[in-house]
Amino acid sequence: MANITAAMVKELRETTSAGMMDCKAALAETNGDMEAAIDWLRKKGLSKAAKKAGRVAAEGLVAVESSGHTATILEVNSETDFVARNDNFQAFVREAAKIGLNGNGTIEGLEAATFPGSSTTVKDRLQELIATIGENMTLRRIAKLEVSKGVISTYVHNAVTEGLGKIGVLVALESEGDVTVLGTLGRQIAMHVAATNPVALDASGVDAATIERESAILRDKNAGKPDNVMQKIIESGLKSYFKEVTLLEQPFVHDSSKTVTQVLKEAEAKAGKPVTLKGFVRYALGEGIEKEEAPDFAAEVAAQAGLKKA
Numbered sequence: 001m002a003n004i005t006a007a008m009v010k011e012l013r014e015t016t017s018a019g020m021m022d023c024k025a026a027l028a029e030t031n032g033d034m035e036a037a038i039d040w041l042r043k044k045g046l047s048k049a050a051k052k053a054g055r056v057a058a059e060g061l062v063a064v065e066s067s068g069h070t071a072t073i074l075e076v077n078s079e080t081d082f083v084a085r086n087d088n089f090q091a092f093v094r095e096a097a098k099i100g101l102n103g104n105g106t107i108e109g110l111e112a113a114t115f116p117g118s119s120t121t122v123k124d125r126l127q128e129l130i131a132t133i134g135e136n137m138t139l140r141r142i143a144k145l146e147v148s149k150g151v152i153s154t155y156v157h158n159a160v161t162e163g164l165g166k167i168g169v170l171v172a173l174e175s176e177g178d179v180t181v182l183g184t185l186g187r188q189i190a191m192h193v194a195a196t197n198p199v200a201l202d203a204s205g206v207d208a209a210t211i212e213r214e215s216a217i218l219r220d221k222n223a224g225k226p227d228n229v230m231q232k233i234i235e236s237g238l239k240s241y242f243k244e245v246t247l248l249e250q251p252f253v254h255d256s257s258k259t260v261t262q263v264l265k266e267a268e269a270k271a272g273k274p275v276t277l278k279g280f281v282r283y284a285l286g287e288g289i290e291k292e293e294a295p296d297f298a299a300e301v302a303a304q305a306g307l308k309k310a
Helices: 006-016 020-029 034-043 050-054 087-100 107-112 122-133 179-196 208-221 227-245 260-271 297-304
Strands: 059-067 070-078 137-146 150-157 167-174 255-259 276-284
Touching (some): 006 020, 006 034, 059 087, 059 150, 070 167, 070 276, 087 107, 087 137, 107 137, 122 137, 137 167, 150 179, 179 260, 179 276, 255 260
Antiparallel strands (some): 059 070
16 A cells, blocks of 8 residues: 655645545555546546646746748756746757757757757757756757648747747648648647647547547446447547547637638638648647655654644
8 A cells, every 4th residue: 555645645636626535535546646546536527627637847948940841849948947048048949949950850869960060969068058057957859840842830839039938839731732821820720739739630649548548437437337338428428539639620729610620621722722731749848747846844844743834
């Protein structure tokens, strides 16, 4: 039996907005497994904010860069937001994203690339920056999109300066149509992606583990139903789930009466050619990284002494 601490209960409560006793029960039932506890609460209908599980917990910047039919998105983490506002840090992130345009879309490839006009690698330049500023920084992740024809639109939410911010998005539209029409449409879809955070382009892109997880939740919520009824419930539930989390099926944020697929179809008439949404990438700063909280020593001492914290 895992030792369920107050900190674990607090974390689960902040993640799900469920009651304290429900969170404690969930952790006890799942032997302290945080992800399993979130699912347990969802199955019981007690989790009011399960989507907060991947909350932002690291500082730094997300950068987007585009050139012709190629674009990159890069996340560079720092320990504090103070460093993210540093001019030298911002210049490094911007330049690294530009270098990534000619790379293979991996962090390893980016680290080994050289800065223009020098023999210094990106990795070495970052180490120099760390030594100068005195704070740890990491090249966390990078992605690259390309189209043979069409546009790749970029969008940065909460931008601190041009191309740098807290959330970055790339959207690739493959088409021989009017570039101006494609550019406007691409930016609108990029803004949509920033707001809705889809997990995949369509249902075929949702990984099997996620589908099984959602199916298990539906089965547990409807335990005791006949097999033929259960199958229909799962099929219907997954269909609704895909409408919520896949980009092409989501209601368009700029006109909720239409799906993104319908918007793309209508855009073809204006662009003069077929338009295909080839892919997208969305990075939110620090998502999936757990930041350690400073220990509350006063509370610990008070607890050990059997006293209430003042």
